[in-house]
Amino acid sequence: MEDLKEVYGDYLKDFLEALSRPNPRLYLRVNTLKTTREELLERLPQFKPDEDFPEAIYVPVTGPNKLEMRDSYVVVDKKTAESVMLGANVYRPGVKKIVAKGKEVSVVSENGVLVGEGVLVNSPTGIVVEVTRSLYSSVKVGELSEVKEGLVYSQGKASMHVAKLLDPQPGETIVDMTASPGGKLTHVYQLEPRVRLIGLDHSEKKVERMRRLLTVMGVKAELYVKDSRYAKDLGFKDVDKVLIDPPCSALGVRPKV
Numbered sequence: 001m002e003d004l005k006e007v008y009g010d011y012l013k014d015f016l017e018a019l020s021r022p023n024p025r026l027y028l029r030v031n032t033l034k035t036t037r038e039e040l041l042e043r044l045p046q047f048k049p050d051e052d053f054p055e056a057i058y059v060p061v062t063g064p065n066k067l068e069m070r071d072s073y074v075v076v077d078k079k080t081a082e083s084v085m086l087g088a089n090v091y092r093p094g095v096k097k098i099v100a101k102g103k104e105v106s107v108v109s110e111n112g113v114l115v116g117e118g119v120l121v122n123s124p125t126g127i128v129v130e131v132t133r134s135l136y137s138s139v140k141v142g143e144l145s146e147v148k149e150g151l152v153y154s155q156g157k158a159s160m161h162v163a164k165l166l167d168p169q170p171g172e173t174i175v176d177m178t179a180s181p182g183g184k185l186t187h188v189y190q191l192e193p194r195v196r197l198i199g200l201d202h203s204e205k206k207v208e209r210m211r212r213l214l215t216v217m218g219v220k221a222e223l224y225v226k227d228s229r230y231a232k233d234l235g236f237k238d239v240d241k242v243l244i245d246p247p248c249s250a251l252g253v254r255p256k257v
Contacts, residue, residue: 022086022255025058026138028152029160029183033190033218035151043146046139053160055190057152061086063136067114073106074098074120074129081109081257084116086138090129098128105129109257136255150216155183162243168192172240175199177228180206182213184243189219197221198236200228 008015028047030037032055040057041047050056076084080094084107096110100120107116107129118131146152162184168174172195176185179199189197197220201207204225214221224234228244 019256021064022061022136022138023156024061025157026061026086026141027056027058027155027157027160028141028147029053029155029187029190030055030057031151031153031186031190031217033193034149040146040151044139044144050157053157053164056157056160058157059139061136061138063134065133065135065137067117067133067135068106069108069114070102070104070106070117072099072101072104072120073108074100075108075110076115077110078257081107081113081115082255083142084129084131085135085255085257087116087131087134087136087140088142089127089131089140090118091126092128093126095128107131111257113257115257148216150213150218153183153186153217155187159183160187162245163187163191166241166243168195168241170194172196173198173236173238174241174243175231175236175239177231177242177244178246179223180210182210184245185210185221186213186217186219188243189221193220199223200226200231202227 005012030040037049047057047059050058074090074095075097076090076094077096080090084090090107103120105118105120106114108114116131116134118129121127121130141147141154166188168188168191174188174195175198177200179185180201185199199221207223207225210223
């Protein structure tokens, strides 16, 4: 906190308050390998075309909404709380504690932030709380069939800039040194499918998730379970461009609880 105070000075309080609010737009990237933006906007009329990127669409985020703290509540982890804040349902892996005296519950983060209200359910899909009202209102992206079909990918506009700046060209060999979860990797291929695309991640579980993502999105890439510090062991030659997003504080990811 002292480091942040040194950077932001008298604006630190405003900065921290801004982190607790989501961006005013929720973005999706249209997978132009499988569909067009026009077709997606017909299927998702609540979304609007972005002014800068032809593959980007967005929906406005509204709020904050008034919520009621109930006697029955569910405590969720940080990642789940930040998703619920935008309207996502609560799934079993994100639940820390349930204090239930009835079906209608509040959803609370581990540090006590009230992020939503909903109904306790016992769903075979793993949903624990079906959220009926959240601190901010937006589309439940995870429930969209278009996501499951690989027609769109949930990606912020700032992240979309990366593949654009990389500017992939036909015949290039491009290595993504920290490829998981695959957003930038798939965007690079989408912009130029005639590249040799290589993705690395040290986690076998994450690489397997990326394989499934690539399959559903129609992307071709070579994936390796490898710590990028030792990438030279794989013997790649004539690499034209390298993309690396090293572990960081995720300070710019909003909202935060």
